[in-house]
Amino acid sequence: MCGITACVGRDDVVDVLLGGLENLEYRGYDSSGIATQSAESVAVVKREGGIEELATSLDAIEPTGHVGIGHTRWSTHGAPTDANAHPHTDCEDRVAVVHNGIIENYADLREELAAAGHEFTSETDTEVVPHLVADALDSGLSPDAAFRAAIDRLEGSYALAMVVAGEDAIYASRDGSPLVVGVGDDRQYLASDVPSFLEHTSEVVYLEDDDVVRVTADGHDVTKIDGTPVDRPVESVDWQPEDAERNGFDHYMLKEIHEQPAALERAINGRVTADGNVKLEEFPRGSFEDVEDVMFVACGTSYHASMYARQMLAARGVSAQVYSAGEFATTPSPVDENTLVVAVTQSGETADTLASVRLAQERGARTLAVTNVVGSTAARKCDDALFIRAGPEIGVAATKTFSSQVAVLTLLAERLVEDVTGSPSEERADVLRALERLPSDVQQILDQSSVESLAARNRDRDGHFFIGRGVAYPVALEGALKFKEITYEHAEGFAAGELKHGPLALVTPDTPVFAVFSGDHDEKTLNNVEEVQTRGAPVVGIGSEESTAVAETVDEFIPIPDTHPLVSGVLANVQLQLVAYHVADLLGRSIDKPRNLAKSVTVE
Known part of the structure; x- marks a missing residue:
């Protein structure tokens, strides 16, 4: 490192x-x-x-x-x-x-x-x-x-x-x-x-x-x-x-948050056809016909992006699992020649992820790197590589690479669903249209976000909790990770339904809860919101600008452009990045170089 x-x-x-x-x-x-x-x-x-x-x-x-x-x-x-x-x-x-x-x-x-x-x-x-x-x-x-x-x-x-x-x-x-x-x-x-x-x-x-x-x-x-x-x-x-320069921004992290529309354009460009099909030159239709199981191995932010992809696959009938690369490398799940092991790594040099790849290959699995760096070890060692095209990311806290990873993994998921199940998902056309709108939707958030004032009200608290379900669950985890990385304040993410199984004991009037709403199963997440509100906790909701039920229930509401539920998590994540950034800035933290952390973890 x-x-x-x-x-x-x-x-x-x-x-x-x-x-x-x-x-x-x-x-x-x-x-x-x-x-x-x-x-x-x-x-x-x-x-x-x-x-x-x-x-x-x-x-x-x-x-x-x-x-x-x-x-x-x-x-x-x-x-x-x-x-x-x-x-x-x-x-x-x-x-x-x-x-x-x-x-x-x-x-x-x-x-x-x-x-x-x-x-x-x-x-x-x-x-x-x-x-x-x-x-x-x-x-x-x-x-x-x-x-x-x-x-x-x-x-x-x-x-x-x-x-x-x-x-x-x-x-x-x-x-x-x-x-x-x-x-x-x-x-x-x-x-x-x-x-x-x-x-x-x-x-x-x-x-x-x-x-x-x-x-x-x-x-x-x-x-x-x-x-x-x-x-x-x-x-x-x-x-x-x-x-690799700040170009007038106070921090690399803020610059990279604002680079997300351009990064997403590069991630998607040329990979969606005019008639609404996936076009991955590296993986034409039928590339994954022999795949029976998909396993993602990743660490940190890449792990959360992998969880996002797993949710998309599992919901469409494709067997998929996500492993922390450090755990997979020491306690691997059974794999064979019909297993696709997808190594998700921004740098392509993450030691635990590379160890997982080596182990998977030794056991006969096919490996695929989803990475940002052409020429990286992961790109060269895996059987195949798919690049997210985010450009260099200097800030230790990953921002634009998460968005680009999710966008590219969404395209990969659509290809896998068609190849593995024999037919495209019913939602493919809608998902791909939403994906193509992502750059402009993220730009709208960057132009209109008002979370800076919200950040001032949510600093110096006892703790910060993030909840979500479906694709909103990994976004909640990522939101908590960003918050703890750069603010040094206590933050945790949970599946919304898990609150009553233990975390609810930590909820007080001084522990704001950030609830992410994707547009799927929002009524269930609203029930969880009411559970924490009865304990006195303030709730910040992040959801579609058209979701009046959410806006009327939560204590503070952060809107995102209305889009397909499977894509909405990227937009919610941008707002949570901005929340973390502004709280850290108010606290005077070292945002680009948070203590004890480094960008690329190249030792196990």
């Missing part, structure tokens, strides 16, 4: 490294640092805290170098301190390494190295790597061979980048954590994520597990750990540099 950046050129790269770290700060922000190499040693500057702390130190120290690596950390082994910040070096400062992942056998390696006389200055698992490399260099190996010897001894997951004194090159490798090369004219780049160097180049090379790359100012060479050359294609990323 850390950010790696690196650059090699023919002039000073310190400013490029700092800019790359600023672009990756959403991946980790407990501490940060850079290392540049010279003929004699490696210069390291690293600091606990945000990038601004590092920038202040760099202004004072003024390091230089035309080869360098950088890192922004989200702590796993060891507290966020200067000593534990990356890069880490060997005893003589010849070798500097940055690392994302977990080295599972580091304790044994550390004990062995300490017995041989190596001295350690941090609590991290990463520090064993430069010492392993130094040991190999002392035995007479070249930097390239020493790097390979070191990584050959590692167990666990990693993305590693290394510089060595006197070497005008960056050495890097990955196993389970992402790394991508940026191909420039007079500079070459390396990072854990494309936005690090997107302002400099959109030409990229995605590395695969067990790849080793040597990057110089003139280019790059990719081999396997044993030295076998491999060809990794250069691809063009269609994101623009301004996509």
Whole structure:
């Protein structure tokens, strides 16, 4: 969950490294640092805290170098301190390494190295790597061979980048954590994520597990750990540099909320025909005729989007289940060659989801990645991939990617229903028309929403509860997740019918309840609303602007454009995103970088 950046050129790269770290700060922000190499040693500057702390130190120290690596950390082994910040070096400062992942056998390696006389200055698992490399260099190996010897001894997951004194090159490798090369004219780049160097180049090379790359100012060479050359294609990323900027918004999250109409346009564009049919070029009619069971594996927001899709499938007679990827990876459900395992992951790099995919494939299941990132590990490792086209999302709290995931999963669900049951759903034409209206409906919400004043009345409460049924249930869960992620206030989501089975004990006049109404079974949810109202809880209802029964029953009403019930959840979710955002803003929270969280969870 850390950010790696690196650059090699023919002039000073310190400013490029700092800019790359600023672009990756959403991946980790407990501490940060850079290392540049010279003929004699490696210069390291690293600091606990945000990038601004590092920038202040760099202004004072003024390091230089035309080869360098950088890192922004989200702590796993060891507290966020200067000593534990990356890069880490060997005893003589010849070798500097940055690392994302977990080295599972580091304790044994550390004990062995300490017995041989190596001295350690941090609590991290990463520090064993430069010492392993130094040991190999002392035995007479070249930097390239020493790097390979070191990584050959590692167990666990990693993305590693290394510089060595006197070497005008960056050495890097990955196993389970992402790394991508940026191909420039007079500079070459390396990072854990494309936005690090997107302002400099959109030409990229995605590395695969067990790849080793040597990057110089003139280019790059990719081999396997044993030295076998491999060809990794250069691809063009269609994101623009301004996509990763705030563009006048106070926070990335608010910008990305407002980007949802455009993201939805991209998600849907070309995938619905003029006569109201689904057109997925990757999956023509009949692609899923042999599927008997559908299993979704996902984490966090992607898990809620998967729940949404499962509701759509189950209601139309297709057997579907949703699993938390971390649970599926350790306690898998039975699968066979007629099972479709759909891995839903924004980044395509979520460790638990990738572990679930590997397990499903080992057991013979067909796998499909629904992801935002072309070239991601999930897209390459799964049998098939379907892209949500949301563009880069910088805010840790996912917003536009949830909407795009649901839109694309709706299209996938329509294709699955037709292939598995033998006929399209009765509601398909209406659902697809509603889906095509989604961009304009979301824009209407963004233009007219008045939840900012509501947010002021719902801050500093004892707790916040979110309820819904059908597709509104995962939206309630997602609403609670967004609220707790960025406000740090207690929030929980429940199936509306579950209130009386325990959660009702928590309801008081100081616990507002946000009730999501989809247009299906609203009368039942209204009964639940009355249950909490009799306990004194204020109720905020989110539902169709034409639902007078809801508006007249709840204490405060947030309208959404009238649409098909299976699509309404996306609109309700936008309003809940805005509620969470404005409450967090009023509380002065770190909205784009909520405490203890990182954007992409690349360790299990």
